[in-house]
Amino acid sequence: MAREDREEGGERGGRRERGERGRGRGRGGSEREERDEFVDKLVAINRVAKVVKGGKNFGFAALVVVGDQKGRVGYGKGKAREVPEAIRKASQEAKRSLVRIPLREGRTLHHDAHGRWGAGKVVLRAAAPGTGIIAGGPMRAVFETLGVQDVVAKSLGSSNPYNMVRATIDALKAQT
Numbered sequence: 001m002a003r004e005d006r007e008e009g010g011e012r013g014g015r016r017e018r019g020e021r022g023r024g025r026g027r028g029g030s031e032r033e034e035r036d037e038f039v040d041k042l043v044a045i046n047r048v049a050k051v052v053k054g055g056k057n058f059g060f061a062a063l064v065v066v067g068d069q070k071g072r073v074g075y076g077k078g079k080a081r082e083v084p085e086a087i088r089k090a091s092q093e094a095k096r097s098l099v100r101i102p103l104r105e106g107r108t109l110h111h112d113a114h115g116r117w118g119a120g121k122v123v124l125r126a127a128a129p130g131t132g133i134i135a136g137g138p139m140r141a142v143f144e145t146l147g148v149q150d151v152v153a154k155s156l157g158s159s160n161p162y163n164m165v166r167a168t169i170d171a172l173k174a175q176t
Contacts, residue, residue: 115171
């Protein structure tokens, strides 16, 4: 197959150069528009090991929170041998798990809420204008991507970031 054929998409079943995209089945589409719409925050990155007969295979696990800063938020977990790939997988999962949370005046919560996931517990309180986001690390990422500007949050129990993010989203789902 000639180089010109490959540049124009190639023949069916032919080899493509690196970076060329196949026909696919309608996946991917307009990724650039999505990137503009969503804000993503990396909450945690862990090195994980799979113990095999010959030793240990190391990889990375990422926890990412994605939101549009207008009332939608989601989280995702991704694992891969390289950090960027783990983050990409987590971001994709987060975009698929978006939930809509109603906000009062577009800046705070409607009412106080309690959330729990595993041993992680969180208490969320609506706040007056100008208060800002008073919350710990993983909770702060959720509020920033959600678009909340004024909130007071407290984490009780486990400080595991995975459980804190899930407990925060559990509490936010109670908003009406």
